[in-house]
Amino acid sequence: MNKKLLAAGVLALTLAAQSAWADTKIGVVNPERILRESQAALEAQQKLEKEFASREKSLSISAKALKADVEKYQKSAQKMSKTERIATERKLADQERQLQRRERELREDLNRRRNEELQTILMLSNDIIRDIARKQKYDLIVQEAVYVGPNVDITDEVIKALGSGKK
Numbered sequence: 644m645n646k647k648l649l650a651a652g653v654l655a656l657t658l659a660a661q662s663a664w665a666d667t668k669i670g671v672v673n674p675e676r677i678l679r680e681s682q683a684a685l686e687a688q689q690k691l692e693k694e695f696a697s698r699e700k701s702l703s704i705s706a707k708a709l710k711a712d713v714e715k716y717q718k719s720a721q722k723m724s725k726t727e728r729i730a731t732e733r734k735l736a737d738q739e740r741q742l743q744r745r746e747r748e749l750r751e752d753l754n755r756r757r758n759e760e761l762q763t764i765l766m767l768s769n770d771i772i773r774d775i776a777r778k779q780k781y782d783l784i785v786q787e788a789v790y791v792g793p794n795v796d797i798t799d800e801v802i803k804a805l806g807s808g809k810k
Contacts (some may be wrong), residue, residue, distance in 0.1 A: 670784040682806035687760040
């Protein structure tokens with residue numbers, strides 16, 4: 644008797660849960676696509692390129708100068724005294740370390756700024772997603788899923804809203 648009562652209870656709960664899920668409106672957003680395809684992401688990329696262009700150019704010039712100095716040293720090393728060779732090698736090694744340090748600092752600064760820009764875009768897109776959820780009466784919006792059918796993917800709508808600059 645208890646088994647029948649338990650089975651009836653489980654069946655009732657399953658049917659109630661199934662009925663609740665049938666009325667649930669779910670949407671899915673792909674944040675990677677937003678960060679790759681949205682106008683805001685493209686503008687952020689251009690902004691970063693412009694912001695770091697002078698440092699990248701300076702590094703490029705320094706790298707070419709170091710390469711030229713190394714080639715010059717290699718051609719004239721045979722004619723130098725041992726003391727001159729050692730001094731020149733130390734000077735070139737110092738220049739290379741400085742160049743590597745500047746490159747590392749540039750990469751770190753660029754990554755930090757990129758993360759700041761991406762975080763801003765994600766925060767804005769989250770506001771847009773919440774607005775879409777309220778207006779279109781979504782019960783749940785998920786970011787990232789293993790499989791997303793086209794009828795629940797609202798990524799294009801979010802990208803469009805980001806591009807128009809309105810929520």
